[in-house]
Amino acid sequence: MTILIVGGSGFLGAELVRRARAAGHAVVATYASGPGAAGPDGWRRLDLRDAGGVDDVMAEVRPRVVVNASSGREDSAVTAAGPVQLAMVAVRQGAGLVHVSSDAVFSGRRGRYDESAPPDPVTPYGAAKAAAETGVLAVHPKAVVARPSLIIGHGRSRHEQHVRDLASGVAEGALYTDDIRCPVHVDDLAAALLELAAGDAAGVHHLAGPDAVSRYELGVLIARRDGLDASRLPVALRAESGRPGALDVRLDSRATRQRLRTTLRGARQFLRPGG
Ligand SMILES: NC(=O)c1ccc[n+]([C@@H]2O[C@H](COP(=O)([O-])OP(=O)(O)OC[C@H]3O[C@@H](n4cnc5c(N)ncnc54)[C@H](OP(=O)(O)O)[C@@H]3O)[C@@H](O)[C@H]2O)c1
Incomplete structure (x- = not known):
């Protein structure tokens, strides 16, 4: 078609x-x-x-x-x-x-x-x-x-680029531990x-994937997959940052996943080193 x-x-x-x-x-x-x-x-x-x-x-x-x-x-x-x-x-x-x-x-x-x-x-x-x-x-x-x-994927998303920039000190900012999504x-x-x-x-x-992770956990997973030093990632609470936007949004995709042949993997699975 x-x-x-x-x-x-x-x-x-x-x-x-x-x-x-x-x-x-x-x-x-x-x-x-x-x-x-x-x-x-x-x-x-x-x-x-x-x-x-x-x-x-x-x-x-x-x-x-x-x-x-x-x-x-x-x-x-x-x-x-x-x-x-x-x-x-x-x-x-x-x-x-x-x-x-x-x-x-x-x-x-x-x-x-x-x-x-x-x-x-x-x-x-x-x-x-x-x-x-x-x-x-x-x-x-x-x-x-x-x-x-x-x-997320193949290192090409803006989220992966942001983690690389934070880990290398090119960018300022922090990854929030209270900002939850299902990548x-x-x-x-x-x-x-x-x-x-x-x-x-x-x-x-x-x-959405089945794993609910914070932006910080997501950053650590990306850094580990890419062989970067995750301890260099700055960490903060979004609630204390004054940045507008939602904190905890967990999309429940079970109904859609049941009707699909395609598997929607979770971040902990698809960001496993070598995964
Ligand atoms: N990335 C995420 O994490 C995320 C999360 C949730 C939902 N989404 C949604 O997923 C979709 C894809 O996101 P993405 O990250 O792949 O976006 P993206 O990489 O920024 O690509 C945006 C696309 O939209 C085109 N575009 C920009 N302005 C346009 C206009 N005025 N008219 C027509 N096309 C225009 C761009 O063309 P040019 O490149 O030629 O400018 C490009 O092809 C979007 O609807 C986004 O809201 C993304």
């Missing part, structure tokens, strides 16, 4: 392109600033803030399914309005849509969140992601909204997203 990967030049997008091609799909990928290293059948420039551009790319590619792996951070024109525009065009063309959201839609006040938990974002980024989810599902009820937690490996996430894209799933799906 023909798959359009929006944000194919990004970290997750590149893995989606690679896997979809390996599975024999025809893959067209988009970028905003420049094509990435992945090798789709074709690249298109697309800025989700440009409704006409969304129309043009969709009309030309005519995908069976679109996976939206773009990120506009807290810019709601990209992160909230853009995906809704994409969903409107997809539903008009009869195309499926898998929209990648985030665990940032939750405040952390509840700790553990399954797919039935109502979003209660506490940051502009989380609010934009939550608005996109609502809009996407309102206009395209058969769409999948997939919420990952921190995405997922980019390979597992991309495989799960493509499995959802190929099936008849709809609605909200959590795609």
Whole structure:
């Protein structure tokens, strides 16, 4: 089938392109600033803030399914309005849509969140992601909204880079012991997203690993895997830092994991040295 990967030049997008091609799909990928290293059948420039551009790319590619792996951070024109525009065009063309959201839609006040938990974002980024989810599902009820937690893998994520920078003293900052997430490996996430894209799933799906770890434990696991001196990692409490954002967000992905063939490994497993 023909798959359009929006944000194919990004970290997750590149893995989606690679896997979809390996599975024999025809893959067209988009970028905003420049094509990435992945090798789709074709690249298109697309800025989700440009409704006409969304129309043009969709009309030309005519995908069976679109996976939206773009990120506009807290810019709601990209992160909230853009995906809704994409969903409107997809539903008009009869195309499926898998929209990648985030665990940032939750405040952390509840700790553990399954797919039935109502979003209660506490940051502009989380609010934009939550608005996109609502809009996407309102206009395209058969769409999948997939919420990952921190995405890790191959040393290429910004989280792994941050740990390397802290361990080498290039960056200032600290890793928090009270900031808890359920990281997922980019390979597992991309495989799960493509499995959802190929099936008849709809609605909200959590795609996180089973291990709840603090940012500090995650940093130690990354440092050990990479042969870095974990004792050099600065440690702190986020609650004392004054930084806005959720502390403890544990995505409960059991319902989604039960319907998938893809295994979502936990951070303690996929970050084992040599693992
Ligand atoms: N990384 C994480 O830990 C994490 C955690 C939870 C959820 N997520 C979600 O997962 C998805 C992928 O994240 P990622 O880390 O792979 O992102 P990323 O590496 O920053 O890639 C972002 C992608 O979005 C494209 N993009 C930027 N502005 C755009 C615009 N105005 N219109 C269309 N495309 C635009 C970028 O294109 P250019 O490269 O050409 O600029 C790039 O392809 C995002 O939805 C993010 O919110 C990520």
